[in-house]
Amino acid sequence: MATDHFSLFQEALNHQDRPHRVILFADLAGSTEMKGKTGEVGWLPTIGKFLDITTRAVTEHGGTVVKYLGDGTLAVFDGERAAEAICAAITIQELLKEENSRGSVNDCLATVGIATGRVVEYQAPGGGLDYIGSVVDLAARLCGAGAPQAIWVDSVTVASANMSKVSSGMGRALEYSPDDYLSDEEKVDLKGFAKPIKYREVIWHKKAFGVKNTVLTEAIDRAQTQAHVQVQQNRLRARATVPPQAGPSARPVIETLDGTVTRWDPEQGRGFIATAGHGDHYVDRRFLVNEQNLTEGGAVRFVPLPPLKEGQRPVAGCTVQEGHEIRGTFQNVRTDKGYGFVEVRDTRGNQQNLFVFLGDAAAGHRFGDPATLEVRRNHKGISGQLVGVNGTDGGDDGGAGSDLA
DSSP: OOHHHHHHHHHHOOSOOOOEEEEEEEEETTTTHHHHHSSSHHHHHHHHHHHHHHHHHHHHHHEEEEESSSEEEEEEEEOHHHHHHHHHHHHHHHHHHHHHHHHSSOOOOOOEEEEEEEEEEOOOOOEEEEESSHHHHHHHHHHBBOOOOOOEEEEHHHOOOOGGGOOOOHHHHTTTOOOGGBBBOOOEEOEEEEEEESEEBBBBSSSOOBBOOHHHHHHHHHHHHHHHHHHHHHHHHHHHHGGGGGGTTTOOOOOOOEEEEEEEEEETEEEEEEEESSEEEEEEGGBSSSSSOOTOEEEEEEEEEEOOSTTTOOEEEEETTTTTTEEEEEEEEETTTTTEEEEEETOOEEEEEEEEEEEEGGOOOOTTEEEEEEEEEEEEEEEEETTTOOOOOOTTTTTTOOOOO
């Protein structure tokens, strides 16, 4: 007799004792592009290897493969086995990495999403159990948002998992503690969910793999209008600080912060900056003055901007790092004092002004002249040094952040 799914699901909505499960989604990254580049002889064996690996990893850690979704796998674990689900995800990634290094598959990378909670469990037409509900959807969306090789878990999974059971080959080699296997909590907008979802990435290798590029681009584009408004507000505030009689050579004041780069992923082009008293700030290549890679541990100066979305870290705009060469425009030159200020901008139009000690060369520069600087740091903070001009690193006649006009 066929299952009456309408009645089954209607009853589930009113039933408070739905089973508590951990749902795991694993998806082969870039499979559409792979199929477009090669014929079946090229991609069918790769998908077969991927499905074999996911099945092995899930069953070894006490889970059950529910079904295959073309180039993806849906698996379920008992609600008390969140740590085992995380270990299965790590095993998937490690086995795929091993197969890629052997050359048995080419660029066979996966993303994994895990979510925990109450689900609707029902008998599938082909036999066996199947699962639907918001928890299943969440695991699928987390899987779809992560970058290749990433493992994303929701906050309920983290709370349910005994992280002392979680390990990876790299973690054992580097003597990870249970906390080392989880990134800081982040939020992401996911289709079908009204509010941003809290998640953490499982650090099974040396670093987090982060967000899929398309997801990051969408987030940045959504924030573009907000960032543009902030830029305009900065400019209005800056103009308000310049007396009308001061003329174009006066330096507008723009709020900046100094910090240290704590994390930078050169492949993804994004990272984090720590400050003293103002918390951590997110930064990506679009908010750098020269779009060069940042260096972890490097000193930076930036313009604080609002978060890309609610609940996330604020953004470091117009970021410059010590040692980088950048280009800008003179905004103020004090020939009597031997210094000036050079305006620099990032690709989003955010701006800041760097102090530059000029000495006797000050007479050779005017408002609007182009300038090439090397970013320097002295006891007063970040400043600029004209490239090809003898001078000092900001000197004592002002230095970074001084407000002489």
